[in-house]
Amino acid sequence: MRFCELTEQEFRDFSSTHELHSFFQTPEMAKSKQEDGCNCYYVGVKKDNKILCATLLIEYKGRLFKTFSSPRGYLIDFRNKELLNFFTNGLKKFISKKGGTILNIEPKILYKERDMNGDIVDGGFDNSDIYNNLIDLGYKHNGFYLELDLKKQVRWAYILDLKNKTEEQVFNEFKPNTRNIIRKAIKYGIYVRELSLDELDIFKQLVDSSGELKNFKSSPLKYYQKMYRTFKPLDQIKFMVAELDLNEYSLCLNKELEEYNQKISKLGSKSDSKKKEYQTQIDVLTQRLEDLSVKRKGGDKVILAGGMFILYGKEIAYIFSGTSTKFRNFQAQYLVQWEMIKHGIYNGYNTYDFYGISGDFSKDNKRHGLYEFKKSFGGNVIEYIGDFDLIISPLKYFLKKLISRFGGK
Structure with missing residues (x-):
């Protein structure tokens, strides 16, 4: 040798x-x-x-x-x-x-085999x-540190197995609330598209927005541009964003509003509890339409959330993300993940790597929400x-x- x-x-x-x-x-x-x-x-x-x-x-x-x-x-x-x-x-x-x-x-x-709750699997690998x-x-x-140290490679991560699975199988393994969020996003006209090199400032703004909310410093724009130039020639990187068409969203809200008004009309003087339930939905939709008139001042389309993904071998890795704090109530990051998971299913990828989490799974951990978000898609914890x-x-x-x-x- x-x-x-x-x-x-x-x-x-x-x-x-x-x-x-x-x-x-x-x-x-x-x-x-x-x-x-x-x-x-x-x-x-x-x-x-x-x-x-x-x-x-x-x-x-x-x-x-x-x-x-x-x-x-x-x-x-x-x-x-x-x-x-x-x-x-x-x-x-x-x-x-x-x-x-x-x-x-x-x-x-x-290191040791873990389940979705982070517990060691009996009889698993060691x-x-x-x-x-x-x-x-x-x-x-x-x-064997537990914290998510952004200056190092992650020691704890969350992965989803895609090998030999259909879109329906994977989707049905999501938590019910996750499925509902994705369906609602699609219903409201939110769609996911890929950014070009010249549009990476959009992604940078999303990460900055999340950084301000969660108190972390994002990478400079030149970093994302460098990664794009380096990995894109082999199609090994994607910057994906969820975008909302405000015109389509407005039509959807008005249609829902009309449906609830018709439901109340059909009730007549009966079922006060149902009336109250429908009226609550009408109030919510009316408020959303009022909010929409304010949002329109920025144009007919708005970017809600985005992610940076590396595609290598048989694995897709979700590396960075950002969400507009102004539009975070749309929870569009769920749809971004679903679109990339589907890309993995239809293009023969075996693993979808949600990347870093904390190894401290207690509910009072500051990163517990990140873990719960990734866990809601199924899959399991891995410990390096x-x-x-x-x-x-x-x-x-x-x-x-x-x-x-x-x-x-």
């Missing part, structure tokens, strides 16, 4: 068919990081000219120290301890020559042996094994830790 650098094409061919493949381990991700000023390398192990394992390495330059990352890496059989040891030693030497201090890896390995293999080889685990550090230069690592205490890098 020999450790070596790989060409971009060699890495692409190997990564695209590996069971642990993800968009994080692609030449496109490398190009995205290179635009940010990072150096990227493709390395692997060959035997008889056959690639046995590989990874994308990203080099980050601090003011004093270089750190390396293998996002959702490695592409390797983590149970093959001989190969893992050989690859680890090769990485140490390679990164040391580049002046690196530390390598952080975030394997695409699930990959503790992979954790132990890495620890035995000198990797330092950064903890977490991230590990491989110390390349103990002295530099010690100095880096010391300096970081005083705000340095």
